[in-house]
Amino acid sequence: MSGDRLRLALPVLSLVVLLGAVFYLQPRAMSYFGLNLLFNLAIPVALATISQMMIIMVNDIDLSIGTFVSFCACVTATFVHDTPVIGYMILAAAILAYALLGALIQLRGLPAIVVTLGMSFVWGGLAVLILPSPGGASPEWLKTLMSLKTPLVPIAVVAPLVIALAVHFLIKRSWVGVILQGVGGNDRAMERAGWSLVRLRASAYGLAGLFGVLAGMSLVGLTTAADANIALRYTLLSIAGVILGGGEFVGGRISPFGAVIGALTLTLAASFLSFLRLSPDWQIGAQGAILILVLAVRLVFIRKGAVA
Amino acid sequence: MQTISGAPDAPVVALDAAHMSFGPVQALRAASIEIKAGECVGLVGHNGAGKSTLANVINGRLTPTEGAVQYRVSDPAHKNSENAQASGVRSVFQELSLCPNLTVLENLRIPYRNMPRKGWRKIASQKMSDALDLVFPGHGIRPRATVGDLSIAERQMVEIAIAFADRDSEPSLVILDEPTSSLDAAIAQQLLDHIKRYCSEGGAVLFISHMMGEIFDVSTRIVIMKDGQIVDDNPAQAFTRQSIVDAMGHVAPDDDAQGSARSERELGPVLVSSAIGLNARRGEIVGLAGLAGHGQAEALAQIFFDHSSVWKSGKRPEVVFVAGDRARDGVMPLWSILRNLSLTTLPEFSKRWMVDRPAESGLVQKWKDRIGIRTNNLLNPILSLSGGNQQKVLFARALASSAPLVVMDDPMRGVDIGTKKEVYQMIQNEAAKGRSFLWYSTETDEILECDRVFVFRAGEIAAELVGDEISEENILHASFEMQEAVK
Numbered sequence: 001m002s003g004d005r006l007r008l009a010l011p012v013l014s015l016v017v018l019l020g021a022v023f024y025l026q027p028r029a030m031s032y033f034g035l036n037l038l039f040n041l042a043i044p045v046a047l048a049t050i051s052q053m054m055i056i057m058v059n060d061i062d063l064s065i066g067t068f069v070s071f072c073a074c075v076t077a078t079f080v081h082d083t084p085v086i087g088y089m090i091l092a093a094a095i096l097a098y099a100l101l102g103a104l105i106q107l108r109g110l111p112a113i114v115v116t117l118g119m120s121f122v123w124g125g126l127a128v129l130i131l132p133s134p135g136g137a138s139p140e141w142l143k144t145l146m147s148l149k150t151p152l153v154p155i156a157v158v159a160p161l162v163i164a165l166a167v168h169f170l171i172k173r174s175w176v177g178v179i180l181q182g183v184g185g186n187d188r189a190m191e192r193a194g195w196s197l198v199r200l201r202a203s204a205y206g207l208a209g210l211f212g213v214l215a216g217m218s219l220v221g222l223t224t225a226a227d228a229n230i231a232l233r234y235t236l237l238s239i240a241g242v243i244l245g246g247g248e249f250v251g252g253r254i255s256p257f258g259a260v261i262g263a264l265t266l267t268l269a270a271s272f273l274s275f276l277r278l279s280p281d282w283q284i285g286a287q288g289a290i291l292i293l294v295l296a297v298r299l300v301f302i303r304k305g306a307v308a
Numbered sequence: 309m310q311t312i313s314g315a316p317d318a319p320v321v322a323l324d325a326a327h328m329s330f331g332p333v334q335a336l337r338a339a340s341i342e343i344k345a346g347e348c349v350g351l352v353g354h355n356g357a358g359k360s361t362l363a364n365v366i367n368g369r370l371t372p373t374e375g376a377v378q379y380r381v382s383d384p385a386h387k388n389s390e391n392a393q394a395s396g397v398r399s400v401f402q403e404l405s406l407c408p409n410l411t412v413l414e415n416l417r418i419p420y421r422n423m424p425r426k427g428w429r430k431i432a433s434q435k436m437s438d439a440l441d442l443v444f445p446g447h448g449i450r451p452r453a454t455v456g457d458l459s460i461a462e463r464q465m466v467e468i469a470i471a472f473a474d475r476d477s478e479p480s481l482v483i484l485d486e487p488t489s490s491l492d493a494a495i496a497q498q499l500l501d502h503i504k505r506y507c508s509e510g511g512a513v514l515f516i517s518h519m520m521g522e523i524f525d526v527s528t529r530i531v532i533m534k535d536g537q538i539v540d541d542n543p544a545q546a547f548t549r550q551s552i553v554d555a556m557g558h559v560a561p562d563d564d565a566q567g568s569a570r571s572e573r574e575l576g577p578v579l580v581s582s583a584i585g586l587n588a589r590r591g592e593i594v595g596l597a598g599l600a601g602h603g604q605a606e607a608l609a610q611i612f613f614d615h616s617s618v619w620k621s622g623k624r625p626e627v628v629f630v631a632g633d634r635a636r637d638g639v640m641p642l643w644s645i646l647r648n649l650s651l652t653t654l655p656e657f658s659k660r661w662m663v664d665r666p667a668e669s670g671l672v673q674k675w676k677d678r679i680g681i682r683t684n685n686l687l688n689p690i691l692s693l694s695g696g697n698q699q700k701v702l703f704a705r706a707l708a709s710s711a712p713l714v715v716m717d718d719p720m721r722g723v724d725i726g727t728k729k730e731v732y733q734m735i736q737n738e739a740a741k742g743r744s745f746l747w748y749s750t751e752t753d754e755i756l757e758c759d760r761v762f763v764f765r766a767g768e769i770a771a772e773l774v775g776d777e778i779s780e781e782n783i784l785h786a787s788f789e790m791q792e793a794v795k
Contacts, residue, residue, distance in 0.1 A: 175428050178414045185407025192369070192405060193419040194393065252409040253456075 006301060007246030007253075011261040014244070014294045018268050025275045036154035041222065042267045043146070044069065045237055046160040047215035049245075049263040050167050050256065052238035054208035056247055057171070057254045058183045058201055060105065060112030064120035065212055066235035068094070070228055071127040072216025077136025077226035080217075084139070091217075095209035102205025106198045120235070127228040134227035138220045146221030160260045167256035180204050184252020237266055240291050246298075266291075318380055319344045320481040320512045321366055321397060326375035328361050328536075335361040336372065337536045343481060348503055348513040350527030350544065354556050354784060355600050355750040358536040359516050363483050366514065367399045368392030380480065396480035398471045400487055404463055408456035412436055412466050415455060420475045439473035440465065443502045444495060460490045468499060472506065481512040488522060489766075500526050518599055518765075518788050520549050532556055553788065557780045575759070579713060579744050580627075582610050585769050586762055588713065588744045593735060595758030595778075596748040598787045603767035604748040608715050611746060615713065628652055628706040632718035632748075638702045639690050646672045646686040649701050652709045675704040680730060696727040703731060707738060714738075716747045720754060732757050752780045763787055 022038065023030050029038055048069050055062040072091060080087030101119065105112050148155045171177035182190050183200050191197055215234070220226050243249070244265060245258025269290050273283045319342040328336035336358050343349055343366075353359045364370040365377060368389035377388055379395040386394075398419075406415050413432040417423060424431060433451040440447045444465050455463060464487070471482050484503075488496040503513050503526045517523055523530065523544075530547050532540040532555045540547075540555045576590025586607050588594040596604040615627040631637030640648055650657070650668045657667045672686055679700050683693060690698060699719060706714050720728055735745055735757070749755055761778050763771040763786035771786035773779075 173429075175417055175423070175425065178410060178417055181409055182407045182414075182418050185409040186405060189405035189407060190418060194389075194421060195418070252407065 007298075008255055008258050008261075010294065010298050010301065011245045011258050011265060014297075015261055015265045015268065018265060018272055018290075022268065022272050022275060025272075029275075032152075032154055036156050038271050039154070039156035039160075039264060039267055041219075042156050042264050043159045043163075044215045044219035044222065044231070045234065045241065045267055046163055046260045046263040047211050047218060048231070048234040049238045049241035049259045050163065051208045051211035051215060053167075053242045053245075053247060053254050053256065053259045054180075054204050054211065055112065055116075056184075056239075056242050056249060057181060057252055058102075058204045059187075059250050059252065060116075060201075061239065061249070062116045062208060063113060063235055064116040064123055065208075065238050066232045067120045067123040067127065068098075068209075068212045069216045069219065069231035069234050070226075071123040071130070072213045073220045073226040073230050074127045074131040074136065074216075074228055076142070076217045076220040077138060078130055081137050081139050091213045095206055095213060098209025098212070099202040099206035103198050103202040105205075106201040124228065131226055131228055134225060136220070136226045138224040142217060142221035143224060146218060160264060164257045164260035167260075171254070171256055176203075180207075181252045181254070184250070184254075237263070241266055244291060244294055265294075319378075320380055320395065321392075322378040323362075323365065323372075324376045324378070326365055326372035326377060328358075328365055328370060328372050335536050336365060338375070339365075339536075339538050341531060341538060341541065343512050343514060345480065345510045345512050346507055346528075348507045348515055348526050348528050350523040350530045351514060351516045351533065352518070352523060352530065352552060352556065352788075353533035354752075354787075356535075357533040357556070359533055360485065361536070362533065362538075363399065363485060363514065363516065366392075366481075367397050367483055394477065396477045397483070398479050398481070399483035399485070400467050400471045401485050404467060406455050406463055406467055408463075409454070411452050411454050412449060412458075413451040415466065416470055416473060416475075419470065420473075422476050435473055435475070436466075436469065439469040443469050443472055444498050461492065461495065464490050465495065472502070479511060481514065482506075483514045483516075485516045486518070487515075488517065488519065496522070520552065520788055523552075524549075553781065553784045556784055576742065580611055580615065580746075582607060582614065584610075584767075585772075586611065586746075588746055590712070590744055591739050591742045592760060593739050593745045593747060593758045595755040595761040596746065596764060597752075597755045597761050597783045598764035598770065600750050602764045602787075604764050605717055606767070607764070608717055608746060608748055611713075612715050624656065625652070625709055625711045627713040627715055628709050628711040630702055630706045630714060630716040630719045632716075632721045634695070634698055634702065634721075637717075639698055641689075641691055643690060644687045645681065645683060645690050645693065645701055648690045649675060649686075649705050649708070652705050656710065671708060675708055679704045679707075679734065696723040699723050700727065700731070703734070707734070712742070713744045713746065716745060716749075718748050718750055720749065720751065728754075752783065755783060756780075 028034055048065055052062055052065055072094065075087060075090050079090055101115060104110065105115055146155070150158050171181065179190070179195060180200060180203060183197065183204065187197055190200065216231070219231060223230070241262035242254065242259050243262070245255055245260070245262030247254040247259060266287070269287050270283065273286050278286055322342045323339055325338045325340050326336060327334070327338060339358075339362055341362075351359055351362070361370065365372050368377070368387070368391060371388050379391045379397065381394040382391050407418065413429060413436045416432045416436050417428065420432070436451040440449055447465060449458065449462055449466065455466065458466065468484070468487055472479055487499060491499065500522060503515065507513055507528070513526070515523070515526055527544045530540070530542065530544050530552065531538055532552060534556055575592050578587050579590050581587035584607060586596070596607065598604060612627055612629055616625065635641075640651070646669065649672045653671060654663060654668070657664050657671060669686070676683070676686060681693070681697055681700050681704070683697070690701060693701065703719070720731070732754070739745060747754065747758060755761055756778060758778065761773040761783065762769045763773065763783055765787055771782070773782055
């Protein structure tokens with residue numbers, strides 16, 4: 001089995017094992033409605049993970065994605081609901097801001113981890129300014145879209161797979177995606193071949209901004225209201241999702257399907273721990289333990305693969 | 309595919325008295341060379357002779373500080389690199405320039421800037437297979453394989469094939485820098501055959517190699533470089549292996565006082581030895597010579613790690629290290645001169661957990677005077693010193709310890725000649741006191757300071773020279789493959 005397939009096999013396997021465990025604990029979850037509940041929040045998490053993946057693809061890391069998604073959710077629940085034109089303009093400007101950050105990081109050789117950490121306070125502050133107390137409302141069309149009743153399999157499962165497929169074509173199949181991955185693989189080679197790293201990094205960050213906006217919007221569609229702190233956990237969840245899905249922090253090795261499956265696994269892990277009746281105090285720790293376990297297994301497999 | 313415009317008999321590239329200097333270092337001096345279609349130019353020279361600089365000027369990555377470069381397509385409005393690209397100048401360098409996370413065919417997409425967008429995977433796959441089949445028949449590399457999963461030799465083959473591949477323009481000149489370094493003999497022969505075929509069909513190749521057999525096999529013309537200058541440029545028939553080595557060598561060192569200094573010392577028992585046969589006796593200065601990147605740094609690292617522990621550092625280290633790459637392995641850029649100097653010796657001069665500050669500054673003051681660090685305040689940041697003085701601090705850091713063995717990884721890089729002489733003297737004095745040195749250097753003058761020299765080639769010791777055998781000529785003989793390429 002080639003390295004790439006092995007990378008994808010492990011997240012799929014861990015998802016299946018976790019799903020089996022949930023069904024064993026709670027057989028009633030094995031239904032249309034049950035699945036929808038289990039993966040309820042998977043769509044925004046999957047989108048945020050894809051956003052993080054775009055950044056990790058170019059060897060950077062985004063510590064602001066949680067507050068950025070919160071900010072986008074606040075904009076969606078207020079401006080997009082009340083004055084759609086202004087609302088969409090704000091979201092478009094946010095994407096542009098992400099692209100500019102990418103260009104800045106490349107131009108000045110700044111560490112992305114510091115820039116995005118700083119930006120996380122900017123986004124968080126803007127979110128509080130827009131929505132000082134929880135509230136707002138979801139645009140009607142978004143609510144309808146997120147509660148769509150798809151046949152056979154609930155939307156909470158279908159949508160992440162559709163997202164993964166779309167991103168797979170964009171990143172893994174199209175030439176643009178190949179060039180973007182090249183930045184993570186060997187940026188000096190890209191420069192020598194005459195590609196503009198500033199433009200490429202800006203594009204990757206712009207894509208990350210786009211998926212961050214989509215994550216915020218879908219989150220409002222599900223919860224029908226927003227809060228300035230609604231998605232703070234997404235920063236760590238998205239990083240964990242990318243790595244769980246077979247990605248690497250450096251080298252441009254990423255997998256859209258893996259990232260989405262990683263996001264699903266992390267969402268499911270939370271449900272699984274509730275089914276175990278584990279006290280919420282322990283849940284984050286237990287989630288971390290699951291993550292470490294899966295990564296340890298992957299390390300063992302990859303080492304073996306490298307020796308063989 | 310667009311054809312290259314311009315007269316067919318015009319040279320692919322012509323350098324007219326090109327100078328290239330990096331700060332005070334003159335890497336290329338008045339280099340004039342023309343490469344015409346159908347020629348295979350073999351380029352040879354010792355470390356630092358300027359081969360890579362010449363190659364980088366030809367492929368347009370470096371713009372010469374003086375002089376002109378003329379390509380077939382020379383649009384003065386464009387940069388040299390763009391003209392080189394438009395003229396079909398391509399290069400393969402030793403450090404791989406592939407993206408390991410992408411597949412073989414995707415890697416062709418990167419230099420192929422304006423590939424048709426529709427069905428590009430199919431086109432790339434076809435062109436990649438064609439190129440690999442052309443250069444390395446029977447290669448067995450699938451275009452859809454991920455580069456990271458390939459062996460080093462296969463990656464090198466892919467990289468070479470991409471350079472010869474038919475892209476938006478045809479290749480007119482391919483620069484190959486040590487292309488066979490990671491290929492086995494049979495594959496290397498395929499490459500040499502391809503180069504000959506390619507040149508007979510009107511292509512041009514600039515072939516840099518240290519394998520004399522290969523140079524004579526493919527070259528129609530041989531260019532020899534020394535000290536940034538082209539010293540010989542003649543048809544291959546005009547040379548013999550011996551005449552090439554003679555032309556590469558320096559003039560004889562102007563003072564031969566070193567030889568006498570060398571023989572006077574008494575050498576003790578063997579202090580260290582490594583699996584590949586490298587060893588040093590007490591009080592001996594052992595040189596590691598050969599072309600850069602042939603395993604000397606690895607051999608030094610091996611000795612260093614064999615004699616030091618990852619887990620605990622003893623009060624009296626067995627071995628200390630002087631880095632050549634100051635910025636990476638040497639200085640603590642934010643610390644003062646004093647702190648930088650006392651770093652290795654802190655455990656030796658400290659009581660319990662506390663640093664003995666008076667002892668520390670006493671030690672540093674002593675070394676400042678002995679080694680002549682030019683500063684009026686040792687508390688100034690290390691970066692306030694010139695490069696040569698920074699290097700002196702690193703020497704002092706190592707010599708101040710009681711370690712019986714000092715490992716030096718090309719420590720004189722970018723150091724002025726005056727400082728060098730001072731440090732040579734100090735090394736001789738320390739050796740006389742019974743300390744041993746393992747000294748990797750790319751400069752012949754430094755190797756001539758040693759009592760015994762190991763010449764490295766391809767990760768192995770090619771020769772061990774003692775006493776009067778240590779000469780530039782013998783080192784060159786051993787560094788360059790003198791036998792036929794058939795192994």
